[in-house]
Amino acid sequence: MALPADLAEAEGVRPGSAIMRPVEFVCAALLLVIVGVLLLGVTSRYVFSLPVVWIDEVASISFLWLAMLGSAIAIDRNEHLKLTLFIGLMPERLRDFVNALAMLIVAAFLAGLIYPAIDYAIEESYVTSAALNIPNSWRTSALPAGIIAMFLLALRYAVKTSRISDLVLAAAVLAALAGAFYLLMPVFKTLGYGNILIFLVIIVALCLVAGVPIAFCFGMGTLCFLAFSTTVPMLVMIGRMDEGMSSIILLSVPIFVLLGCILDATGMGKAIVDFLASMLGHVRAGMSYVLLGSLFLVSGISGSKVSDMATVAPALFPEMKRRGYQPKELIALLATGAAMADTVPPSIVLIVLGSVAGVSIAGLFNAGFAIAMVLLLSLALLARWKAIGEDLKGVLRAPFSTIGRTALIAAPALVLPFLIRGVVGGGIATATEVSTIAVLYAFVIGIILYGGIGRRRCYAMLVETAALSGAILMILGTALAMAWALTQTGFARDLANVMAGLPGGWLSFMAVTIVVFLILGCMLEGLPAIVLMAPLMFPIAKNLGINDVHYSMVVVTAMNIGLMTPPIGIGFYIACKIGNVSPDEAMGAIWPYLVALIIGLVIIAVVPGLSTWVL
Known part of the structure; x- marks a missing residue:
């Protein structure tokens, strides 16, 4: 996002x-x-x-x-x-x-x-x-x-x-x-x-x-x-x-961006990584599970893919390389794990989608956890199969004292994603309101338990948040203007008629949706693709009887997979930059992971209950 x-x-x-x-x-x-x-x-x-x-x-x-x-x-x-x-x-x-x-x-x-x-x-x-x-x-x-x-x-x-x-x-x-x-x-x-x-x-x-x-x-x-x-x-x-x-x-967009900055500055995200590593680091493919689990949980706090990857990679890559993981495999796992995690609230993409398509954000937040679990399972199974030759020589199970200590340190951070989901999903507060509560919580906990943030760093975070939020919102403004222009030409109406007439009913429309958003995710990144296409596609989906939350999960997942798909997807290059690996080297390794995500996406698309059972 x-x-x-x-x-x-x-x-x-x-x-x-x-x-x-x-x-x-x-x-x-x-x-x-x-x-x-x-x-x-x-x-x-x-x-x-x-x-x-x-x-x-x-x-x-x-x-x-x-x-x-x-x-x-x-x-x-x-x-x-x-x-x-x-x-x-x-x-x-x-x-x-x-x-x-x-x-x-x-x-x-x-x-x-x-x-x-x-x-x-x-x-x-x-x-x-x-x-x-x-x-x-x-x-x-x-x-x-x-x-x-x-x-x-x-x-x-x-x-x-x-x-x-x-x-x-x-x-x-x-x-x-x-x-x-x-x-x-x-x-x-x-x-x-x-x-x-x-x-x-x-x-x-x-x-x-x-x-x-x-x-x-x-x-x-x-x-x-x-x-x-x-x-x-x-x-x-x-x-x-x-x-x-x-x-x-x-309004929640800049506040969640600020929340991501606070987590980076305080080290709350790293505390989650350390806790998962102490729990799972000794099992085969355990560090892959830790990386995926960390992305899942940290994404539920920061709402930013870059923040997620930048928090997780430096903490895990050295140990994973020592165990025999190739750098290109690490980048593939990092990039696809970040794509998986973008449905975990408070995803900025979900907030924007709820705004432009008129979908319940509480419903999106509830469904996002379940959908991310499907994708997490797909990647974890592939990671387990690939870890057959992992070198576990000298790797010991962490003592219970270490697990307890890291759990105690991570507990305040671990509470936050579930607090966000629970408050919004339970109708207690809106996404905007809970974002301010989360910022206050993270800031106070960061000061008390994680060393605090200096005044100069606080000011820098505010300016960084303003710049990133301005860039996001300018995309939303111009993309909505473009979508309006498309609508006024009658193109949206004619497109709806064509889509409604596709043989195969809603399943054919889902297949078209997946292809469209995979391509747009590569070319445009998430937010502009959503703002541009949501006003065109969501009314068609509704006319075909597709639940709007189910359709949202398919759209967001397809778009995120496209974002990480080389040779164009910009998210792939960001992961390479963070991991300091050549894109040419990592490009060949990412395809099996992308296939695992696409299999998960197809399952999500054809089984509406995965998205709607929590509503």
Whole structure:
């Protein structure tokens, strides 16, 4: 989920430039405000039975400002998620030009939104909020402010990192394309669905290949589609982006990202790894079980695949190598284990899916545990078979005193995933509310039992959270705008008719779903694939009688398998980076594990009860 900026996290966070220090401070303060007001709301309602009516409005205002300014920080740090596979294959001279072109595409997209964003904020000034009784422009002014900041930062980054000759040539190419599209507008308006192929497929794909961040690939494709083939004003696109970034449910995204940072800083995740190692480390394939079990449990705390892998790999890989595991096998197990664990709550992907598809997050959280267990069993059986030649010479069972000590240290951390699932699944609190409780719990327990976190590290975590959250939410905003554009063309209706007419009924539709999300998981990463396709696919699934939670589990699992599938899946390269293993070396070893996951996925797809029995 995890999530956009994953590759940047894997390589280490790059410090921002000095001119962004005030913005970073504002974002850190906004994040604290969001956590603070949500905790106030939970405490007031559940402890004192006094709901505070203005909490949601303050949180919503702070959230949109955090998203837009955080996205600007991500531009400054070059942390927006992008596909770099094709860029890496280009000759150096061509690569330099394409990098310059990619940044100018980002700047051009943002420049095209500046005036509509200002106009949108002015329009919203005539709307008054219900509780605070202030103009809605207090919130929506974040859109033009963030877009202008990103535009200036994109230009600055392009000038700093590119030759003037490359920038001039790239600008000429963009100007020529814009002029050609303008002249062809009468033709585009007669093409119907052909415009979807030109603007929302070909342009988006070319931007992806050029290394344009995914959020801006969607944005540029949608902007060109609306500008050159329709009469829809750009104001509408801003409105759809606002809708995609402003859902109250999504407030839990930055808070769970912050929770992952706290776990990394305190060592709570490592405590879980040590406990499982003391329990299972002496049996054949035991360290594989420990790695998979650790990913399962740690994912249930952090909600981030990168955080999971970065916590587990350094703690287990040295001992596993000593026992004869090949580095490529370790990467294969790490990557597919992380894919397995992404259905374990509090998965950010599940939260976003629940938001955009209207699925019960409590239902997703309950089903996610069961589905992850099916995938865990598939991988564990394969790991057992592969461990026939494992060297257990000198490996001793840990004494009960060691098991007891590690269990005592890990107990507060082990409680957290079950606390999250129980509170949300039991209807006691929403995902947003439980995220704040989890952050407070982890922070206090981290201070008391795990050594605490220094003030400088706390501030850095807040800024990192803002940047990652901004990158995630910008993808959601532009992807929702693109999905809306697709829907307005009537494409969604016609697609539904085709899907409904497939021979084989719901099973054929499930097979198509698996193929679609395996491919999209490779190309787009989880969140944009979900936001783009959920509005199209979920209504079809509902018409075919497929339970929405069951369908969600199939979608998320297929998407995660795609994310870890070479040669394109970015999650695979992140795992290689964390494990310090060449992708070429690890590529051959991962296929049996991917096959095990696909077998598990097929079982999940054809047996709805695995997803629905816990509802």
